[in-house]
Amino acid sequence: MQERLASSFDPFVLPYTIGLVFILTYLFIALIRVVKALPNDDKFKLLKHIFSLKIFKSGWEIFMECLLHRKIWKKNWTLGYMHTAFAFGWFLLIIWGHLEVNIFAPHRLNLPWYPIFFRYFMMETETTLQGSFFFFMMDLTLLYVLSGLVLAIYKRFRRKAFGMKRTTKLRWNDQVAMYALWAIFPLRFLAESFYSEISGGSFLTAGVGSIFHWFYNFTENEIYIRPIWWAYSISLGVFFIMLPWSRYTHILSEPLFIIMRNAGIREEHRNSGYGKVEIYSCSRCGICLDPCQLVSVASLRDSAAINYTRHLRLWKSAKAHQAASTCLMCNRCTKACPVGVDTAALKLNTKHELVNLHTEKQYDYLNTSVKDISTPLNALTLSGAEATDVDVIYFAGCMTHLTPATKLAMTKILEASGERFNFIDAEGSICCGRPVLLAGARKSADELIKKNTELFNQIHAKTLVTSCPICYKFFKENYALNMRVLHHSQYIQELLKIGKIKINPTTAKIVFHDPCELGRNSGVYDEPREVLKSVGQLQSTAYDGDESLCCGHSIAAEALPYRKRRVMSDDVVEKLTTNNPDILATACPACKKAFSETNKIEVKDLAEIVAENLV
């Protein structure tokens, strides 16, 4: 290997170099702005993480996710191969290029364009074959990237082959960046092939180069093939300059996102730097489109996670708010997202920025004594010693009062079990506070949390059982209670296990619908299934566990019109009843109400099925 030209510069390197300087400057400024926007305790967390051994874990994750795209492989092999070919292949090309300069022209390491246009400036000598290893690796890697490119083009026409029904609709900026990216590798391939007669090459470039040479002897008239180096350099420059304004920003932000996430930073502070990094880490891959029922069933594509992050990037806060307030917060998209963008948390913040209900007087009625307002409720104060010495507090939840069969069933089960219990909201209650939080009013939710906590903690019970998954999630995660919190499905399973209740098994064929708040959002999948298995024949469906659908009546989507909710519920019932079960069971009053309205099949809460078959 030796230098072919005395000069280490040629004007065609300029577009690339300008692009590179631009993108590095951009990255530096963005990094400073992001870190500056972090609250102080988060800055501290970040520093602590960077200087601890855990940074290696982040490094490994960056390697696995940003370069190898492990999560996309899990979804679909072809899609995974395509993404990896671009990311890991390009990364390898950069590594080989730098190694070559390091070994053969170390004095040129300070020139950023040298590794990229190595084959223009350097040539293989007759006598040594030192370079052949790198020539071979370069060609192999280039072939790898080009195979990914072929797949990417194919995907634009036939996305079904990649396991996707829908894919991203590209804006002009994304298109410019994408075509620039697509152009980089074929142009590099052409440039190096034309030059293979001059500077050498391996099986790919030298092979194709000799065919070109057969047509015309370019080595004599180098001037004709110089434009191809220009085109290669320009495509790189354009890609770098479009990078911050396109979906490819994620190449820069995703590693930082992983580091911040592993440092324990979460999107709790409004407008924190973390949120920005998270939004820009969305690669607009479109994987979240298919799982979202708003897209597939309700034709509200604008509300999908992928479009919500775009509204935020473009500062369209009205549109972002609209998307946030029609989103079911079912988290089907978050589970599918290969980057781990938690759009539900971001959406809550969008709402929080725009909604405020709280005033001094808002919930002042919570502190008036019951007598003052002459209501017969025990929900705000507890009277009588009998109520405070129990094993279990049963809190049906607001919504369960609209599906009274569930609360009657629970009373029957509790009585049969012999547990001492206090049905604390038998005559009404105040809300747990999650619905108001999901609407964006955190301060208001805090007041309800405070009042409920006071009430529950006055009773010395071991367990709080609720029939509403929304209350369950909130009691468990946002309350500091002196007792454990169970959803009634978990509690019934426990009673069955320790033999406090017994049931007569039936032959009814049952399908279970996992409520979002209980399943995906709280991770309770097994207990309800165990209960149902002991009482009937539980059929499995394609929508079990993490794949479960949203009933469409989520309390989070305050702006979602009723008819859209209905189409979603009908669709879910349709999908769950393909095997003709006798009963569609669920464990949430909202799901029950949503499904009952379709009038297609008997819908029951699992507590009802158990109560009917108690020994």
Next chain:
Amino acid sequence: MINFGYKRNESATLDLDVDNSELYKKLLKEEPSAATCISCGTCASTCSTGQFTDFNLRKIMLLCKRGDTQSLEPIINRCMLCGKCQFACPKGLNTRHIVLILNKHLHAGKIS
């Protein structure tokens, strides 16, 4: 006294000389389902807040239609947004959204 589950309200005068339907128009624009309310009162009879106060969504819809923003303003944010009314409403109104929109316009700039 027998509790019939509802309270009598003070009598009020309906002033047809003043037409202030601005708020109602804004509401209809942002939540068109508001137009379909039939004043059945199902929402009010199931209301969680209604157990403790005289908060009454049916009445709120009427006050809004009449343009009586003065009476609305102090009470609109008392709702706990629990969603019972939304599940009960026979016309499928997005009741929680209605409360949020009215609150936004009535309290714009007034609460921190």
